[in-house]
Amino acid sequence: MVAKVYVPVLFPLTFLIAWLAVGLDRWLGWDGGFLGSPVRWIAAATSLAVGLTVVGLAYADLVEQGSGSPSPVAGRTRRLVVSGLYAHCRNPSVWGKLAGVLSVGFALDSPSFCFLLMPVALGISLVEKVVRQEPKLVAVFGKDYEAYRSHVPLFIPRLTPWRRATAEPEATP
Numbered sequence: 457m458v459a460k461v462y463v464p465v466l467f468p469l470t471f472l473i474a475w476l477a478v479g480l481d482r483w484l485g486w487d488g489g490f491l492g493s494p495v496r497w498i499a500a501a502t503s504l505a506v507g508l509t510v511v512g513l514a515y516a517d518l519v520e521q522g523s524g525s526p527s528p529v530a531g532r533t534r535r536l537v538v539s540g541l542y543a544h545c546r547n548p549s550v551w552g553k554l555a556g557v558l559s560v561g562f563a564l565d566s567p568s569f570c571f572l573l574m575p576v577a578l579g580i581s582l583v584e585k586v587v588r589q590e591p592k593l594v595a596v597f598g599k600d601y602e603a604y605r606s607h608v609p610l611f612i613p614r615l616t617p618w619r620r621a622t623a624e625p626e627a628t629p
Contacts, residue, residue: 473577474560477569489565500563507556514541514549536597538604543617546610547585554578582611 481487491499517540518526522533526549541548554574561569593601607618 470557470560473573474564474566474569477561477566477573478564480568480572481566484568486567490567490570491562491565493565496562496565500559503555503562504559507552507554507559510541510552510555511549512552514552517542532596536593536600536604538608538618538620543608543619544613544615546605546608547582548613550578550581550585550611551613553581586610 478487481489489496515526517537518524518533521539522535522537524533524535526533545551557577558570558574561574590605594605597604603620604618608614
């Protein structure tokens with residue numbers, strides 16, 4: 457998954473967005489930044505650490521509890537994961553990826569990157585998840601996923617974790 461998507465697509469795309477953001481900041485007169493040094497470096501390092509941690513925890517849940525991989529190409533999960541970070545929102549790794557990518561915007565001290573371009577990219581990512589991924593999850597996990605989806609938000613986390621009402625075994629494809 458990393459070799460097929462992140463390295464050739466998402467990393468260059470992040471830097472293309474960064475290049476566009478710097479130009480947009482100049483055009484809008486925002487090239488003075490919004491954080492300043494050393495705050496921008498602290499924010500960037502913190503954001504990157506948080507992002508890596510959240511993605512790591514989310515992917516560990518998919519591997520350990522889902523008995524598979526975060527990547528359908530590498531062997532999708534065989535069990536529906538509804539605990540850990542997934543008990544709070546259906547796409548916790550998006551939070552981690554957002555925090556990781558925002559670290560670039562913080563390092564650049566770019567308001568356009570953080571407040572204009574990343575919200576658009578986030579919206580596109582969430583629409584993609586609803587349109588492309590959710591029908592597949594319903595097809596694989598059926599009513600279990602539909603129940604989970606009806607109680608757990610797509611992106612904005614629940615404050616309290618959701619727990620299944622019954623002790624029925626999880627569906628396996």
